[in-house]
Amino acid sequence: MTPTLLRIATRKSALALWQAEHVAAELRAVHRGLIVDLVPLSTRGDEILDQPLATIGGKGLFLKELEVAMLEGRADLAVHSLKDVPAELEPGFALPAILPRADAADAFVSNDYADLAALPLGARVGTSSLRRQAQLRAVRPDLTLLDLRGNVGTRLAKLDAGHYDAILLACAGLERLGLASRIRNRLAAPDWLPAPGQAAIAIEARSDRPEVLALLSALDDAQTRLAVTAERSMNQALGGSCTVPVGAWCTVTERGLHLRGMVGDVSSGRLLQAQAEAEGDQAEALGKQVAQALFDLGAGALLGR
Numbered sequence: 220m221t222p223t224l225l226r227i228a229t230r231k232s233a234l235a236l237w238q239a240e241h242v243a244a245e246l247r248a249v250h251r252g253l254i255v256d257l258v259p260l261s262t263r264g265d266e267i268l269d270q271p272l273a274t275i276g277g278k279g280l281f282l283k284e285l286e287v288a289m290l291e292g293r294a295d296l297a298v299h300s301l302k303d304v305p306a307e308l309e310p311g312f313a314l315p316a317i318l319p320r321a322d323a324a325d326a327f328v329s330n331d332y333a334d335l336a337a338l339p340l341g342a343r344v345g346t347s348s349l350r351r352q353a354q355l356r357a358v359r360p361d362l363t364l365l366d367l368r369g370n371v372g373t374r375l376a377k378l379d380a381g382h383y384d385a386i387l388l389a390c391a392g393l394e395r396l397g398l399a400s401r402i403r404n405r406l407a408a409p410d411w412l413p414a415p416g417q418a419a420i421a422i423e424a425r426s427d428r429p430e431v432l433a434l435l436s437a438l439d440d441a442q443t444r445l446a447v448t449a450e451r452s453m454n455q456a457l458g459g460s461c462t463v464p465v466g467a468w469c470t471v472t473e474r475g476l477h478l479r480g481m482v483g484d485v486s487s488g489r490l491l492q493a494q495a496e497a498e499g500d501q502a503e504a505l506g507k508q509v510a511q512a513l514f515d516l517g518a519g520a521l522l523g524r
């Protein structure tokens with residue numbers, strides 16, 4: 220029987236709540252009469268803020284509590300930033316919808332400097348993302364890289380308190396929170412690669428709930444799904460963890476898919492880059508092909524395998 224109520228499990232950060240509200244509004248718009256409620260939950264990834272994500276167990280930390288809520292019948296779906304969703308989902312779960320992508324660029328945010336090139340020698344830049352750190356090292360080996368965790372508001376407050384000369388965030392998150400005015404400069408492809416799936420919102424649900432999956436799939440954007448499938452397939456073929464600096468960017472045109480991939484080394488600032496094109500129905504194979512090209516360039520040593 221088609222459900223008349225859908226409950227969305229979400230993290231409690233301002234960005235997570237915005238994304239869940241956005242999905243709720245879209246669901247109400249496409250399914251007239253459907254009741255959609257939010258179930259805000261705390262996750263381990265939100266609670267442990269004093270350690271880098273890579274050391275406390277990675278991205279799955281943000282999903283676990285939301286998945287438990289779905290398994291226990293307290294929620295019907297969960298809304299995530301796709302870049303926080305591990306390449307391999309927990310068994311029994313699916314991503315029935317991936318929403319149209321926002322701006323996938325990273326944002327250079329600073330109160331004193333217009334862009335990376337304007338930073339003085341040795342300037343302090345805050346980011347806990349290994350991908351951002353490796354790309355920073357590659358263009359500015361002199362910079363002092365400092366850890367920076369917490370939600371978007373916390374990170375901006377730490378910048379404003381003077382702990383950093385600049386910080387890097389995702390443009391998409393700033394835009395969703397009405398903070399686009401904080402973006403001083405966009406760090407964008409092909410010179411600078413985002414995380415696989417960056418700027419796409421994903422809906423997760425139990426694979427054994429066909430009526431729920433059918434309602435949710437109405438929000439799926441085919442073009443975004445193709446692009447992020449290629450990016451996530453590459454990430455998975457490289458080992459799929461968030462403890463290595465990996466960037467990916469796939470564009471979709473009438474001619475097909477174009478995937479760029481990057482594996483970096485934070486200490487040396489060395490970046491390995493590869494790219495390839497494929498037909499629209501070959502997204503997964505394209506991801507594996509670019510991963511193989513990166514291995515051929517020596518990515519294995521950087522990935523510790």
Ligand SMILES: NCc1[nH]cc(CCC(=O)O)c1CC(=O)O
Binds near residue numbers: 300302392417
């Ligand atoms: N890791 C936290 C996270 N997960 C998704 C976004 C931004 C929104 C998106 O990429 O969809 C952010 C914040 C950031 O990186 O600045």
